[in-house]
Amino acid sequence: MSTATRSLPRTIGAHAILLTYTVIALFPVILVIMNSFKSRAGIFGAPLTPPTPKTFDLIGYTTVIGQGDFIHYFQNSLVVTVASLFFVLLFGAMAAFALSEYRFRGNSLMGLYLALGIMIPIRLGTVAILQLMVASGLVNTLTALILVYTAQGLPLAVFILSEFMKQVSDDLKNAGRIDGLSEYTIFFRLVLPLVRPSMATVAVFTMIPIWNDLWFPLILAPSEETKTVTLGAQLFLGQFVTNWNAILAALSLAIMPVLILYVIFSRQLIRGITSGAVK
Amino acid sequence: MGSLNIENVKKAFGPVEVLKGINLEVNDGEFVVFVGPSGCGKSTLLRVIAGLEDSTSGRVVIDGEDVSATPPAKRGIAMVFQTYALYPHLTVKNNMGLGLKQAGTPAAEIERRIGIASSMLSLEPYLERRPAELSGGQRQRVAIGRAVVREPKLFLFDEPLSNLDAALRVNTRLEIAQLHRRLKATMIYVTHDQVEAMTLADKIVVLNAGRIEQIGGPMELYNSPANEFVAGFIGSPKMNFVDGARLGETAKTIGVRPEHLTVDPTSGAWKGTVVHAEHLGADTNLYLDCEKAGLITVRIFGVYDAEPGATLYATPDPAKTYRFGADGKVLK
Numbered sequence: 001m002s003t004a005t006r007s008l009p010r011t012i013g014a015h016a017i018l019l020t021y022t023v024i025a026l027f028p029v030i031l032v033i034m035n036s037f038k039s040r041a042g043i044f045g046a047p048l049t050p051p052t053p054k055t056f057d058l059i060g061y062t063t064v065i066g067q068g069d070f071i072h073y074f075q076n077s078l079v080v081t082v083a084s085l086f087f088v089l090l091f092g093a094m095a096a097f098a099l100s101e102y103r104f105r106g107n108s109l110m111g112l113y114l115a116l117g118i119m120i121p122i123r124l125g126t127v128a129i130l131q132l133m134v135a136s137g138l139v140n141t142l143t144a145l146i147l148v149y150t151a152q153g154l155p156l157a158v159f160i161l162s163e164f165m166k167q168v169s170d171d172l173k174n175a176g177r178i179d180g181l182s183e184y185t186i187f188f189r190l191v192l193p194l195v196r197p198s199m200a201t202v203a204v205f206t207m208i209p210i211w212n213d214l215w216f217p218l219i220l221a222p223s224e225e226t227k228t229v230t231l232g233a234q235l236f237l238g239q240f241v242t243n244w245n246a247i248l249a250a251l252s253l254a255i256m257p258v259l260i261l262y263v264i265f266s267r268q269l270i271r272g273i274t275s276g277a278v279k
Numbered sequence: 280m281g282s283l284n285i286e287n288v289k290k291a292f293g294p295v296e297v298l299k300g301i302n303l304e305v306n307d308g309e310f311v312v313f314v315g316p317s318g319c320g321k322s323t324l325l326r327v328i329a330g331l332e333d334s335t336s337g338r339v340v341i342d343g344e345d346v347s348a349t350p351p352a353k354r355g356i357a358m359v360f361q362t363y364a365l366y367p368h369l370t371v372k373n374n375m376g377l378g379l380k381q382a383g384t385p386a387a388e389i390e391r392r393i394g395i396a397s398s399m400l401s402l403e404p405y406l407e408r409r410p411a412e413l414s415g416g417q418r419q420r421v422a423i424g425r426a427v428v429r430e431p432k433l434f435l436f437d438e439p440l441s442n443l444d445a446a447l448r449v450n451t452r453l454e455i456a457q458l459h460r461r462l463k464a465t466m467i468y469v470t471h472d473q474v475e476a477m478t479l480a481d482k483i484v485v486l487n488a489g490r491i492e493q494i495g496g497p498m499e500l501y502n503s504p505a506n507e508f509v510a511g512f513i514g515s516p517k518m519n520f521v522d523g524a525r526l527g528e529t530a531k532t533i534g535v536r537p538e539h540l541t542v543d544p545t546s547g548a549w550k551g552t553v554v555h556a557e558h559l560g561a562d563t564n565l566y567l568d569c570e571k572a573g574l575i576t577v578r579i580f581g582v583y584d585a586e587p588g589a590t591l592y593a594t595p596d597p598a599k600t601y602r603f604g605a606d607g608k609v610l611k
Contacts, residue, residue: 171364171437174331179378179425180352193368 036248060249073232084149092157100165117155140223153206164198200268229254281432281465288337299489313469314476315486321469357426358435363418365410372406375425396427416447434466507607519575530602537578539599547592553585
């Protein structure tokens, strides 16, 4: 079928490119999941084949679950990610609202200052952060991680959200003021629901690096009590012997929560990325 | 119950002066229209009255009470916005009731007022719908209803018809006029459309570049404009302005409205050729390129056949010719 807007060769070409990209992007993930269901011999013997009845083995998962505290690591990761995400979105949106809504001296300078963190990696300050946490007695607590990740996520959140908040109709906010709504009610009830798609975008961009981070858990909270999943998986990575079954199983399990959160946000995410592009 | 006094109000955004000293008196029950080109400060003035912007200096007095430092919700005003500005998450009924609920009005009273307003604006079938399920005209009626239920001392309209299509605009204009007659409330209405101004207003305030050019009734502005700006702004098509020197007059500029010119194929004051003719049925607009007067517009009532290129003579009605001095003011 050939119409004015579609020709067969072009459709095939476009799909070929997209499919190739999909395969490349998914390959490592599939490889990890596939091999996590295989025995040790199966992993090394034929790493690229899917598990057969002969090589199928759940030893990786039983090791991980059997370790007992792995569930606890999961909990830690989840608490840290969700709490950081909550604070980044709350404070980011509030700062963005102030920057986009109110005229005050130094407004644009303040906006620039808050966005500066996008360009400077927070890891440069690791030593100072560690000293700070030691001094305030927060080492080996989840609070330390939540504080650091909130700081890490805020610059991008403020930057993206203030752009979107500028697009919210002034008339709507003014209507609220005339009806006697407080600035907080205007922010939470009128403005936030309208920028929900961009909040989802920010949520995804903030969430993934936090969940995957190894650096700060390793430095700030390496105790058994506060280990996160990524740090916990290192348990199976020995200097001389590495328990690949367990590592692959742990990684496969670690993908799940991010995937679920992503699916929740993704419908909003696409609207967030494309809004403003059309119309 | 709804008078308004504006005393020497100035507003500047940084170094930019948007309002340069506005003095205005609005009596109870009057329908006042602020009209002017975009950027003249009319919307800013409305926002200052509403309390959405603070004035740099000057006083706003509603009902004898200085409200310059009162928040918008406590000023006893209600506002209708160009973009409707309905709360997307609330039903029509809750949209209308929110302001009263915030003010702590008893539920039965809110119910009663919504009932009156919705029957007045024929919104009863839509009370449980959300704004997204309404058409543009219905949304604007809800916005008007939201203003009505507050029973304000002062209604403020900020270009309420600009987002509606032409047919709906005429209908809603009529509805606002009827609303004013029924409620006998003081209304202030901002528009850039001089037809809306002429048809609705008891009193028109013409603004230009942050200053009031003239205040008066529609016919007063039409018949005796104070200066060139008002003369050019009120009336459609626009008044013709001819350089006085070219006509051998002492005045700097001579102004004649298109409807105060007559044409004749054989003789008249200004000889010219037809450049273009617009046939509207009820009247005909002719664009003439005159030797003496330059390009002018002539409005003839009824049908008039004139081909582009034809020669016509235009004659102004001497009783309805305006003479402006070098400062733009009318010479008496």
